[in-house]
Amino acid sequence: xxxxxxxxxxxxxxxxxxxxxxxxxxxxxxxxxxxxxxxxxxxxxxxxxxxxxxxxxxxxxxxxxxxxxxxxxxxxxxxxxxxxxxxxxxxxxxxxxxxxxxxxxxxxxxxxxxxxxxx
Amino acid sequence: xxxxxxxxxxxxxxxxxxxxxxxxxxxxxxxxxxxxxxxxxxxxxxxxxxxxxxxxxxxxxxxxxxxxxxxxxxxxxxxxxxxxxxxxxxxxxxxxxxxxxxxxxxxxxxxxxxxxxxx
Amino acid sequence: xxxxxxxxxxxxxxxxxxxxxxxxxxxxxxxxxxxxxxxxxxxxxxxxxxxxxxxxxxxxxxxxxxxxxxxxxxxxxxxxxxxxxxxxxxxxxxxxxxxxxxxxxxxxxxxxxxxxxxx
Amino acid sequence: xxxxxxxxxxxxxxxxxxxxxxxxxxxxxxxxxxxxxxxxxxxxxxxxxxxxxxxxxxxxxxxxxxxxxxxxxxxxxxxxxxxxxxxxxxxxxxxxxxxxxxxxxxxxxxxxxxxxxxx
Ligand SMILES: [Fe+3]
Ligand SMILES: [Fe+3]
Ligand SMILES: [Fe+3]
Ligand SMILES: [Fe+3]
Numbered sequence: 001x002x003x004x005x006x007x008x009x010x011x012x013x014x015x016x017x018x019x020x021x022x023x024x025x026x027x028x029x030x031x032x033x034x035x036x037x038x039x040x041x042x043x044x045x046x047x048x049x050x051x052x053x054x055x056x057x058x059x060x061x062x063x064x065x066x067x068x069x070x071x072x073x074x075x076x077x078x079x080x081x082x083x084x085x086x087x088x089x090x091x092x093x094x095x096x097x098x099x100x101x102x103x104x105x106x107x108x109x110x111x112x113x114x115x116x117x118x119x
Numbered sequence: 120x121x122x123x124x125x126x127x128x129x130x131x132x133x134x135x136x137x138x139x140x141x142x143x144x145x146x147x148x149x150x151x152x153x154x155x156x157x158x159x160x161x162x163x164x165x166x167x168x169x170x171x172x173x174x175x176x177x178x179x180x181x182x183x184x185x186x187x188x189x190x191x192x193x194x195x196x197x198x199x200x201x202x203x204x205x206x207x208x209x210x211x212x213x214x215x216x217x218x219x220x221x222x223x224x225x226x227x228x229x230x231x232x233x234x235x236x237x238x
Numbered sequence: 239x240x241x242x243x244x245x246x247x248x249x250x251x252x253x254x255x256x257x258x259x260x261x262x263x264x265x266x267x268x269x270x271x272x273x274x275x276x277x278x279x280x281x282x283x284x285x286x287x288x289x290x291x292x293x294x295x296x297x298x299x300x301x302x303x304x305x306x307x308x309x310x311x312x313x314x315x316x317x318x319x320x321x322x323x324x325x326x327x328x329x330x331x332x333x334x335x336x337x338x339x340x341x342x343x344x345x346x347x348x349x350x351x352x353x354x355x356x357x
Numbered sequence: 358x359x360x361x362x363x364x365x366x367x368x369x370x371x372x373x374x375x376x377x378x379x380x381x382x383x384x385x386x387x388x389x390x391x392x393x394x395x396x397x398x399x400x401x402x403x404x405x406x407x408x409x410x411x412x413x414x415x416x417x418x419x420x421x422x423x424x425x426x427x428x429x430x431x432x433x434x435x436x437x438x439x440x441x442x443x444x445x446x447x448x449x450x451x452x453x454x455x456x457x458x459x460x461x462x463x464x465x466x467x468x469x470x471x472x473x474x475x476x
Contacts, residue, residue: 003369004458004470005362007420007427012360017425037204049212052289056430061468062202063364068374069466070364073413075203076433078195080345083181084211085156088196091204093168101361107318109426111418113361122250123339123351124243126301126308131241136306171408175311180349182245187255188347189245192294195314199464220242226437228307230299232242275442287450300440313441316433321419322449323394326434329442331406 008103011114018109025112027058027102037091038118040074042102044086053108055079055086062092062118063099071101081107094118127222130233137228144231146177146205146221156210157237159193161221163205172227174198174205181211181237182218190220200226213237246341249352256347263350265296265324265340275329276356278312280340282324291346293317293324300330300356301337309339319345332356365460368471375466382469384415384459394448395475397431399459401443410465412436412443419449419475420456428458438464451475 009018011026030041044055057078061071077088086104101115128137130145149160163174176197180190196207205223220234247256249264268279282293295316299309315326324342339353366375368383387398401412414435418428434445443461458472 001456001472001474002420003362003365003367004418004428004460004472005360005365005367008360008362010360010362021426061361063359069378069463071361071467072199072202072464073462074199076195076197077207079209080191080193083191083213084194084209087208087210089206089208090198091206093202093204099358103361105430106426107429110428115358115361117358120337120353120355121301122243122246122248123299123309123341123353124241124246124248127241127243129241129243140307180242182240188259188344190242190348191345192343218239222242224311225307226310229309234239234242236239310437310440312437314433314435315445317447318429318431321429321451322432322447325446325448327444327446328436329444331440331442 008111008113021109025104025106025109027104027112027114029100029102029114029116031100031116031118036093038094040090040092040100042088044104047086047106049082049085051081054081054106056081056105056107058086058088058102058104060088060090061101061103062094063101065097127230127232140228144223144225144228146223146231146233148219148221148233148235150219150235150237155212157213159209159211159219161207163223166205166225168201168204170200173200173225175200175224175226177205177207177221177223179207179209180220180222181213182220184216246349246351259347263342263344263347265342265350265352267338267340267352267354269338269354269356274331276332278328278330278338280326282342285324285344287320287323289319292319292344294319294343294345296324296326296340296342298326298328299339299341300332301339303335365468365470378466382461382463382466384461384469384471386457386459386471386473388457388473388475393450395451397447397449397457399445401461404443404463406439406442408438411438411463413438413462413464415443415445415459415461417445417447418458418460419451420458422454
């Protein structure tokens with residue numbers, strides 16, 4: 001019986017049926033440092049967007065270097081099927097280095113993650 | 120016993136203790152039409168942002184003209200207290216006129232709504 | 239332009255097309271006092287449960303007597319369309335009297351509320 | 358840079374600081390078959406429940422045997438810090454065998470998973 005962490009598809013998947021779904025499901029992450037904040041943009045796609053098949057939500061986490069337990073959930077963003085594109089922009093105050101993780105969920109194709117270092 | 124709808128503070132509240140909290144709690148809404156989409160920006164503040172007191176989430180609804188029942192929930196956006204600012208940007212496909220509603224929740228000061236027409 | 243609070247259907251609606259949807263959409267609430275806790279049960283239905291039409295979520299609020307601002311959001315409960323019934327059970331510590339509110343959302347028939355006193 | 362799936366603590370963790378937090382953080386899962394439904398109970402604890410430190414939410418997933426992509430998110434359950442215990446009961450229609458996963462989030466101690474077979 002696999003652990004949940006082992007059935008999350010990742011940006012690195014390169015074989016099996018998931019490989020062909022990678023481009024349309026792995027969340028893209030862009031981080032921009034502004035004065036006091038980071039602007040984090042996360043999105044998925046192009047991906048179908050219908051009631052029967054869409055990216056239902058994205059959740060963003062932060063692994064903070066030096067923190068004893070990780071990660072911190074930064075936010076959850078839910079998108080009405082058929083109407084709203086899987087796109088989120090966060091304005092975040094982070095004072096340490098670490099890793100930004102994004103997790104997206106397609107109701108047909110499961111959980112997909114990606115990550116970028118925050119330096 | 121008041122109905123839930125009657126205890127949501129609105130952008131119009133002008134008396135009692137809520138009047139003094141209006142500026143910091145009513146969600147601001149900006150709608151911009153792009154080619155195929157509307158970009159809807161919703162945010163609250165300036166407002167304190169600590170674990171003990173923050174804007175926990177914003178939910179966005181659409182009242183579609185001519186639809187028999189309304190509204191449609193477009194999305195829910197949750198913000199980690201102390202770290203993430205109450206700010207959401209939606210990319211939405213809407214084909215009819217109507218009203219965009221935003222509802223924000225402060226764990227100390229309750230539910231606050233605002234609305235703009237979509238024309 | 240109506241306020242959001244004015245377009246939430248209530249357990250009292252008795253005319254127009256909403257009256258016919260009342261039985262299947264108004265959240266039912268049951269509160270039971272146990273030693274240190276209240277057990278709050280909230281559910282909706284019988285209601286269709288398909289990907290195209292279902293009760294997507296229920297949110298539960300508490301109006302605490304004597305608190306300057308209300309309500310407090312006690313929890314949000316989301317149900318996978320087609321698979322999970324709109325049913326939630328909460329174990330809650332409440333030390334004052336007040337009102338329990340439930341808000342449910344059907345993607346076709348909008349927002350519905352109900353309330354019971356907590357004594 | 359570890360993948361997100363690799364930083365989820367599991368019910369099997371047996372060394373390091375996480376081992377000492379296992380009892381209070383791993384979600385417990387109970388599945389009971391009733392006529393047409395499964396009743397799934399998920400809870401965490403005993404665990405502190407304050408605004409500064411609590412189990413913020415539990416999410417339940419289903420790995421369906423024979424489905425090409427997995428898992429399915431069955432529901433998300435959020436608990437107001439300090440007031441609501443991390444406890445969820447789901448009434449679910451499942452027609453295949455598989456695995457029920459629960460994922461819980463403590464704002465101080467991160468993500469924790471557990472799983473039981475559904476037979
Ligand atoms: Fe997909
Ligand atoms: Fe406030
Ligand atoms: Fe309905
Ligand atoms: Fe903890």
